[in-house]
Amino acid sequence: MDKFDRLEAIAAPLRMxxxxxxxxxxxxxxxxxxxxxxxxxxxxxLRYRADDSExxxxxxxxxxxxxxxxxxxxxxxxxxxxxxxxPWALLDFGIRCVIAPSFADIFFNNCFKxxxxxxxxxxxxxxxxxxxxxxxxxxxxxVDLAAQTVSRPDGEAFPFEIDAFxxxxxxxxxxxxxxxxxxxxxxxxxxxxxDAEPWRPKIVLEG
Amino acid sequence: xxxTLFDKIWQAHVVDVMPDGTAVLYIDRHLVHEVTSPQAFEGxxxxxxxxxxxxxxxAVADHNIPTENxxxxxxxxxxxLQVATLERNVAEFGVPYIPVVDARQGIVHxxxxxxxxxxxxxxxxxxxxxxxxxGAMGSLAFGIGTSEVEHVLATQTLLQKPAKNMLVRVDxxxxxxxxxxxxxxxxxxxxxTAGGTGHVIEYAGAAIRALxxxxxxxxxxxxxxxxxxxxxxxxxxxxFDYVRGRPFAPHGEALDxxxxxxxTLVSDDGAHYDKVVILDAGTLxxxxxxxxxPETVVPITGHVPDPAAEPDExxxxxxxxxxxxxxxxxxxxxxxxxxxxxxxxxxxxxxIEDLRAAAGILRGRRVAPHVRAMIVPGSGLVKAQAEAEGIxxxxxxxxxxxxxxxxxxxxxxxxxxxxxxxxxxxxSNRNFEGRQGPGGRTHLVSPAMAAAAAVAGTLIDARxxx
Ligand code: SF4
Numbered sequence: 001m002d003k004f005d006r007l008e009a010i011a012a013p014l015r016m017x018x019x020x021x022x023x024x025x026x027x028x029x030x031x032x033x034x035x036x037x038x039x040x041x042x043x044x045x046l047r048y049r050a051d052d053s054e055x056x057x058x059x060x061x062x063x064x065x066x067x068x069x070x071x072x073x074x075x076x077x078x079x080x081x082x083x084x085x086x087p088w089a090l091l092d093f094g095i096r097c098v099i100a101p102s103f104a105d106i107f108f109n110n111c112f113k114x115x116x117x118x119x120x121x122x123x124x125x126x127x128x129x130x131x132x133x134x135x136x137x138x139x140x141x142x143v144d145l146a147a148q149t150v151s152r153p154d155g156e157a158f159p160f161e162i163d164a165f166x167x168x169x170x171x172x173x174x175x176x177x178x179x180x181x182x183x184x185x186x187x188x189x190x191x192x193x194x195d196a197e198p199w200r201p202k203i204v205l206e207g
Numbered sequence: 208x209x210x211t212l213f214d215k216i217w218q219a220h221v222v223d224v225m226p227d228g229t230a231v232l233y234i235d236r237h238l239v240h241e242v243t244s245p246q247a248f249e250g251x252x253x254x255x256x257x258x259x260x261x262x263x264x265x266a267v268a269d270h271n272i273p274t275e276n277x278x279x280x281x282x283x284x285x286x287x288l289q290v291a292t293l294e295r296n297v298a299e300f301g302v303p304y305i306p307v308v309d310a311r312q313g314i315v316h317x318x319x320x321x322x323x324x325x326x327x328x329x330x331x332x333x334x335x336x337x338x339x340x341x342g343a344m345g346s347l348a349f350g351i352g353t354s355e356v357e358h359v360l361a362t363q364t365l366l367q368k369p370a371k372n373m374l375v376r377v378d379x380x381x382x383x384x385x386x387x388x389x390x391x392x393x394x395x396x397x398x399x400t401a402g403g404t405g406h407v408i409e410y411a412g413a414a415i416r417a418l419x420x421x422x423x424x425x426x427x428x429x430x431x432x433x434x435x436x437x438x439x440x441x442x443x444x445x446x447f448d449y450v451r452g453r454p455f456a457p458h459g460e461a462l463d464x465x466x467x468x469x470x471t472l473v474s475d476d477g478a479h480y481d482k483v484v485i486l487d488a489g490t491l492x493x494x495x496x497x498x499x500x501p502e503t504v505v506p507i508t509g510h511v512p513d514p515a516a517e518p519d520e521x522x523x524x525x526x527x528x529x530x531x532x533x534x535x536x537x538x539x540x541x542x543x544x545x546x547x548x549x550x551x552x553x554x555x556x557x558x559i560e561d562l563r564a565a566a567g568i569l570r571g572r573r574v575a576p577h578v579r580a581m582i583v584p585g586s587g588l589v590k591a592q593a594e595a596e597g598i599x600x601x602x603x604x605x606x607x608x609x610x611x612x613x614x615x616x617x618x619x620x621x622x623x624x625x626x627x628x629x630x631x632x633x634x635s636n637r638n639f640e641g642r643q644g645p646g647g648r649t650h651l652v653s654p655a656m657a658a659a660a661a662v663a664g665t666l667i668d669a670r671x672x673x
Binding site for chain 1: 222223225226227229231233235236242243245246249254256259261262263264265270271283285286288289292303304305324326327328329334335336338350351352353354355357358361362363364366368400401404405431434436455456457461462464465468469500521522525618619620627637639640641642645646
């Protein structure tokens, strides 16, 4: 996973609430056994017309937002399925940070596993950033994870909250599994204590 | 201190706690399917890691597979590769696998409880958001992403912060013609698709207690549509009766000891909930969605709302977009809206009880000539049961397509899809734009409502056909 520390980038304004994971990446593109290459399918239903040509009205098809690394969106972003293809598609498109008033839980969690920083800010601040983002390439937004701030082009900084553990994992690009495996003795002890419990039978398939 | 059911299950699974409060949570059951697991197994392989507990893991293919002509294999090359990859991975890592042609194959959330793999008190995960279904057993069950699938395969644990507690109490007696699906649609209509975000929902109250296990699964299934990662219901005699005799459940003396433990899995009097929602089932009317979010739900006796009456500008715009997509007019009655397709199935409503409810509406009636109607049982065993009971033949005689088990038109990953502009009455759980096929229009309903719509050729109040 790539580290995330500071990002200064163009932000794309996506003025929609309840953007679901079927919108971020429709199910027909989930038939892959890889994580990479999903960027061209990001927001496929909005980004392409029925004949597969680009829809010029969609924000990510407009210059300069083709180069956006930050997405500003409405509430409940990422609702719907657990598909990690959603953050994979965003990442492959180039998005490293999504800012919204609220997120769906599973999507929120999946972002951290892929070096994407989801930031929750109050609706009024999201609106301000949305307005900034409308002004395109001149409006770079700065996300500083160490300082936990999002800075507007005029220098005003909004502080944001992040769980200490997740912050450390992002800053250092840490592998969760490696961290958990350091706890193997505790897991062994837990299993030794609970394995024989009658309500936890082992799964054994015959044949 | 008084604990909720969620608190109790959580506490029983904490292996360790990190300084910031993140818990290492032990996972009892890991269900694996073909769409969200290939990258996880690949990750294990690259890191030289193994599957820690194959005896707590089970795999099945369901999302991608065709629901006709099973023996003919999978024609679509990408789908075939995904299933072949699953089969290669389970063989390589020694994970128990139910093959596509096995009678026990089915939607992962149907077969977990059906086989007695999902049991009360367990932590259950799967790379699929509708894992919440298994909470009906009285377990903590939630969907995870592929990175977490890999994490569970490697460590049999997850790194988690405890969720908040939410109580949804449904009082009263469900009127005839209404079902568990109508309860959960009404709940989502009331609290919204983000209403349960950050929470685990415990469903309680007389109307929930009165549901059979199939109904409880329908309710817990759609917790995610209310924003909650998990929904659960305290296990009781209905649960214990259901578990008895299931292939992977404990038997004999072990079952007695397990049941004694399961009886302790109830929320204590005075337990704290961060949010409480109360609903009266007695006043419910069959529900139907009109928009492209599960919260856009009205009684079938109701009308499409008017965006002009919505004060919030962004919500108003969204409603307008939904109506445009759904090709509906403000104020239009839902009943009488012409449909092109009917889908009965999915992890929400693909159990035998759901098929019986649909069959109860048919009784000699036929599918309207312009409607393409499809029944996709949730598992091979549900299919066999329906065939043994004679209801499969009823469906076929009425003009339904009778399919093999799988996810099918719930998400349109296999060849079962709506065509652009087609309108479908569906027993599935999501009405998102394009969910059942690009341009397809979905109205979420109960099995009885779907069957009634198939006969009438329009959305209709199923109680008129009872
Ligand atoms: S039936 Fe639908 S909701 Fe359920 S697991 Fe399959 S695709 Fe997901």
